[in-house]
Amino acid sequence: MLFLVHTYLNRAAFNACPNKEEVYAGEIKRAREARAEGKTIGLFRRADCNGSIFIIDTPSHESLAEDLRTLPMFKYWDHVEVLPILPHPVFPDFATPRPLAEVASNQPLMPEKF
Amino acid sequence: MLFLVHTYLNRAAFNACPNKEEVYAGEIKRAREARAEGKTIGLFRRADCNGSIFIIDTPSHESLAEDLRTLPMFKYWDHVEVLPILPHPVFPDFATPRPLAEVASNQPLMPEKF
Amino acid sequence: MLFLVHTYLNRAAFNACPNKEEVYAGEIKRAREARAEGKTIGLFRRADCNGSIFIIDTPSHESLAEDLRTLPMFKYWDHVEVLPILPHPVFPDFATPRPLAEVASNQPLMPEKF
Amino acid sequence: MLFLVHTYLNRAAFNACPNKEEVYAGEIKRAREARAEGKTIGLFRRADCNGSIFIIDTPSHESLAEDLRTLPMFKYWDHVEVLPILPHPVFPDFATPRPLAEVASNQPLMPEKF
Amino acid sequence: MLFLVHTYLNRAAFNACPNKEEVYAGEIKRAREARAEGKTIGLFRRADCNGSIFIIDTPSHESLAEDLRTLPMFKYWDHVEVLPILPHPVFPDFATPRPLAEVASNQPLMPEKF
Amino acid sequence: MLFLVHTYLNRAAFNACPNKEEVYAGEIKRAREARAEGKTIGLFRRADCNGSIFIIDTPSHESLAEDLRTLPMFKYWDHVEVLPILPHPVFPDFATPRPLAEVASNQPLMPEKF
Amino acid sequence: MLFLVHTYLNRAAFNACPNKEEVYAGEIKRAREARAEGKTIGLFRRADCNGSIFIIDTPSHESLAEDLRTLPMFKYWDHVEVLPILPHPVFPDFATPRPLAEVASNQPLMPEKF
Amino acid sequence: MLFLVHTYLNRAAFNACPNKEEVYAGEIKRAREARAEGKTIGLFRRADCNGSIFIIDTPSHESLAEDLRTLPMFKYWDHVEVLPILPHPVFPDFATPRPLAEVASNQPLMPEKF
Amino acid sequence: MLFLVHTYLNRAAFNACPNKEEVYAGEIKRAREARAEGKTIGLFRRADCNGSIFIIDTPSHESLAEDLRTLPMFKYWDHVEVLPILPHPVFPDFATPRPLAEVASNQPLMPEKF
Amino acid sequence: MLFLVHTYLNRAAFNACPNKEEVYAGEIKRAREARAEGKTIGLFRRADCNGSIFIIDTPSHESLAEDLRTLPMFKYWDHVEVLPILPHPVFPDFATPRPLAEVASNQPLMPEKF
Incomplete structure (x- = not known):
């Protein structure tokens, strides 16, 4: 089942976190695992820097x-x-995970700043 | 550039439209063209029936x-x-259109009711 | 999967409906079917008369x-x-349909006015 | 009388609580008592982790x-x-407590993380 | 049980009502009955003319x-x-109906304009 | 003149107050004075524990x-x-203070927890 | 007693009014009376044309x-x-009506368009 | 040009200010200067104690x-x-500063508590 | 003085307007005049088609x-x-009208659809 | 591509910043660079001091x-x-950066206070 999830970062709290880099690296590691498990259908950032989608x-x-x-x-x-969503009848394929092969699993992590 | 677009249907107005089926068919035709043009990165429905994403x-x-x-x-x-979004550095491929071949262009249109 | 659904009635539109009683009877018939199918886990009315839950x-x-x-x-x-919800770990049974036997299927329908 | 109650957790405050496990255990104990008293008609979690219903x-x-x-x-x-709600005339039984026998009172508590 | 109820008048709809005076007179009649039944603990008007409380x-x-x-x-x-409220422990008497005798039941109805 | 006043308690701030009981006792003392002065027309609690009315x-x-x-x-x-309100033309008496005699001034204060 | 009142015009409804000029002239006449009665302490227009203050x-x-x-x-x-306001202790005079003499009662009415 | 300005006091922050009286005295001094400069057209307090207008x-x-x-x-x-406002065509004089003579400049400052 | 103005189009009302093209042409004519008068410092469209800025x-x-x-x-x-804004001290020139010469006054009007 | 950006300053956080002047000077330096790069199409301040646009x-x-x-x-x-906007078809030039020559790059920085 598909969900569109908006996360809003508490920047002050995260900036006060002593091991910020470590926490973020853990987040990326988890994101890669979820992709490998076929869970992640899409992952984007808000251009206003308020969080992820x-x-x-x-x-x-x-x-x-x-x-x-x-x-x-x-x-x-x-x-x-969290918003429950549905595949659209016109393009059900958008609701399927993208084949991993397309993505170099050791994708160099573009620098991430908060 | 990526945009996350939420459309909210005015159900009363659309239900009062004399050629509803025709308008909707035109919408689907346009959606297929946009996919062929590589514009459509994702298309989903809200499970609460309030519109599309x-x-x-x-x-x-x-x-x-x-x-x-x-x-x-x-x-x-x-x-x-309309929300401007960005590819995520971990999975830039999510921001690319899905190869058309994966989807039978003559995908039977699941019935659509408003 | 469990969803908490709030519906807000457009009273003016429903009061203008020519076959109000028939529509409402159809709604009740459907509610009974859904209960029989084990879908309906709970059905309530808002005491402020604004709709159902x-x-x-x-x-x-x-x-x-x-x-x-x-x-x-x-x-x-x-x-x-529509709000996606979960059974609570303390009482998972609340998430299960109530055995039909408990309820006289021919439950006399308490009068319903809008 | 029935009430639909949404509680929104102040996660930062609860994470800063020194005896979090103890407080949560107390909450569960109380939930079981309330169920035994016939007060709890339903107890669920929000899938977005923002609190309970x-x-x-x-x-x-x-x-x-x-x-x-x-x-x-x-x-x-x-x-x-807090939202005052009513039993629905179609299924008044949903408003009644579920017989305790159905639920092993020593229901193993699924692990709870905040 | 006590409820604080705010009603917001749809002035355009009420002004378009053909038998406005009759409807309003019915409202007053009902208000007097409810008072006699001991239901009405308080009845006021919003000074901004948006409705009653x-x-x-x-x-x-x-x-x-x-x-x-x-x-x-x-x-x-x-x-x-509708807001569920409680008597305050300091003055539980506020939650009780006011003895009818205090009020001339044939209280002349101050003119009411919408 | 009548005002409907909703106060929303900052529970964290009040729980951090060193002399909470003393402050609350002062509040009750003042409430009794105001009643004696004929100012208090109604005093209630929100059942959701968010404050007083x-x-x-x-x-x-x-x-x-x-x-x-x-x-x-x-x-x-x-x-x-603060909402300015008016006596209702049907029951102007609701806008008048309730005779003190009806209430034992030494009304034992029901315990109050925040 | 002083009140700050914001009125928001329903432009579509007023534009559909057959005797708009007459209604508006009546409004001005009333405004002058209220000033003469010492009620009007201030009267302004919103520069965004959404109504008066x-x-x-x-x-x-x-x-x-x-x-x-x-x-x-x-x-x-x-x-x-409607917002209840108070004179400020520094300038209580702002809360008093302005002497009529200062204003030519036959003040030519600047044209008013909606 | 006229502006209607609503200020909302952060009471906790102001109560924590070590030289509260001094800050407030400075505020009053400035208010008198602004009045003398003809800037202050109106100054009021919100009766709900949330700030000034x-x-x-x-x-x-x-x-x-x-x-x-x-x-x-x-x-x-x-x-x-901040809301940009206009003099009303009926009473342009409301938009002009009130002659200082009307107000004893050494107006005793009514006590101000926050 | 500078103002940032957001206008939100009532699309249904404008689509029902019999002489839509004529009204829009009048709008453009006025925009050109305002530019010539040096009033228009910036004019943009919302990319979500909800109106202009x-x-x-x-x-x-x-x-x-x-x-x-x-x-x-x-x-x-x-x-x-309407939001009152200020030139920024770093670039006061942004607050000045752009020399007309830069723009062919007979700028062909890109087609406009609503 | 054009974006209208509203930033809302957390005044308490910025006032608590030890090197406020230095941070602000860095902000101005960056603003001048962005202008030189042709990115800054407009920069203004909110007259209500809540932030920049x-x-x-x-x-x-x-x-x-x-x-x-x-x-x-x-x-x-x-x-x-962040709001995605478009040049208006009537005045596409507003969407272009203003020639740097018009502005003395060493524009004296008007004092900035928060």
Whole structure:
């Protein structure tokens, strides 16, 4: 099942975090695992720097909550919005995970600043 | 450039439209063209039936406005929200159009009711 | 999967509906079917008369949208809010449908006025 | 009388609580008592991890306030919303407590993380 | 049980009502009955002319919904807000109906214009 | 003149107050004085524990501000809303203070927890 | 007593009014009367053309409601906001009506377009 | 040019200010200067104690910003709203400063508590 | 003085306008005049097609209101927001009108669809 | 591509910053660089002192996010709003950077106070 998730970063809280780099690296590691598991259908950033947006395919609300709660950045979110969405009848393929082969798994991580 | 677009349907206005089926068919035709042009990065429906969500890659704000305004359903939107987004450094491929071959262009259109 | 659904009635539109009683009877018939199918986990009314609240267990977002859209009263909702929820670890049984036997299926319908 | 209660957790405040596990255990103990008393009609979690939702049958507003205030987590709620609701005439049974026998009172508590 | 009820008048709809005076007279008649029944704990008007405010003591949510729905002006409310309230421990008497004797039941109705 | 006043308690600030009981006792003392002065027309609690509601009859906006500012709990309010209201033409008596005799002035104060 | 009143014009409704000029002239006539009565402490227009703002000194909420309701434009307001205000201790004179002599009562009415 | 300015006091911040009386005295001194300069057209307090309201006639947006920023209480405002307003064609005189002579410049400052 | 003005188009009202092209042509003519008068500092469109944004330098609130009210499209705005702004001390030149010579006054009007 | 950006300053956070002058000087330096790069199409201040407004022409959402994040004041923004806008067909020149020659690059920096 697909969910559109908006996360809003509490920048002051994250900037006060002593091991910011480590937490963020953990977030990226988790994102790659989720992609490998076929959960991540889309992952984007807000151009206004207020947070991230991702489309996640997760079998149940339990797994959705677990996916959210186990993200290292979870503690630094001001709030999160979850919207249940559906594949569109015209292009059901958009709702399917993108074949991993297309993406070099060791994709160099573009620098990330908060 | 990527935009996350939320459209909110004015159901009363659309239900009062005399050629509803024709307008909707035109919308689907346009959606297929946009996909062929590589513009449509994602297209989904809200599970609460309040409207659609699409991620569009369009070269400029001019083309974005043109893309929105030329959609047959444009007149029946209550309002539309446009959010500029970015590819995420971890998975830049999510920001690229999905190869058309994956999708039977003559994809039977699942029935659509408003 | 569980969803908490708030529906807000457009009273003016529903009061202008020529076959109000028939539409409402259809809504009740559908509610009984959904209960028999084990979908309806809870169904309540707002005491402020602004609409209804139901907890629905439906396997997918597709079935959720279908469940909403096929309700006879769908056309008379001002808007609808859908919130994905989870069983609570302390009482997972609340998330399960109540055995039909407990309820006389031919439950006399308490009069309903809008 | 039935109330739909949304509680929104102040995660930063609860994460700063020295005896978090103890407070949460107290909350669960209280939830079980309330169920045994026939007050808890439904208890769910928001899949977006922002808090809990419960339907409570309590004889008066005094008991409602007392039920809320005496919950160990009360101090860690950012805010709480209370909505008076009604049994639906079609399924009055949804408004009745579920027989305890159905639920192993020593229900193993699924792990709870904030 | 006490509820603080805010009703917001849809002035355009009420001004378009052909038998406005009759509907309003019915509303007053009902208000007097409710007072006699001991339900009406307080009844006031908003000084900004946007609607009325009343504190009602009604035994259940069913009776609350019935009280609201059966008011002649119900159809002309834009929306209604219901807030469950409690007697204050310092002055529990405020929550009790005022003895009818204090009020001449044939209280001349001050002219009411919308 | 009548005002409907909603006060919203800043629970964290009040819980951090060293002499909470003393401040609250001062609040009750003041409430009794105001009642004796004929100012307090109604005093209630929100069942959602978010604060109090009172209807105050005070001769001027100066006295209203003074009444609010001199309440011991004034410093612990998150915010306050003041709505000018009117007696209703049907029951002007609701706008008058209730005779003190009806209430044992040494009304034992029900325990108050925040 | 002083009130800051914001009125928001329903332009579509007022533009559809057959005798717009007459209604507006009536509004001006009433404004002059209110000034002569010493009620109008200030009267301004919003530069965004959304409506008017006035500060009115009226002895009671009854007179406030009467003042609002008897304005010819009352029917064409989308909504109205009333805020109780106080003279400031530094300049109590701002709260007093301005002597009429200062203003040529036959002040030529600058043309008013909606 | 006229502006209606709403200032909302951050009471917690101002209560924590070590030299509160001194800051407030500076605010009053500035208010008297502004009145003498003919800038202050109106100055009032909100009866809900949430802040002040003033109508200021200032030649430009630069002077408006300067006027706001140089007020000693500026640092203790939670937020400020500025609304451009116009003299009303019926009473242009309301937009003019009130002759100073009417007000004893050494107006004893009514005690001010926050 | 500079104002940032957001206008929100009531698309349904404008689409129902019999002489839409003529009204729009009048709007463009007016825009060119305002530019020639040095009033228009900036004029843009919202890429979400919800309306226009312009920065206007107008000597007073009177002229601002007049400028807004005399625009042919004024009647078809759902609402308008006006924000007083200032030149920035770093680049005061942005607040000055752009020399007309730079722009062919007979600039071919790109087609405009609503 | 053009974006209208509203930044809202967290005044308390910025006032607590030890090297406020240095941070602000860095902000101005960056603003001049952006102007030289042709990115800054407009830069203004809100007259209500709540923050700044700028129109930026930046080739992509990546550069937009980079432009925002690398501003020294970024850390002291309460939140930021980004609105995609378009040149208006009537005056496309407004969307172009203003020739640098018009502005003395060593423009004396008007004092800036927060």
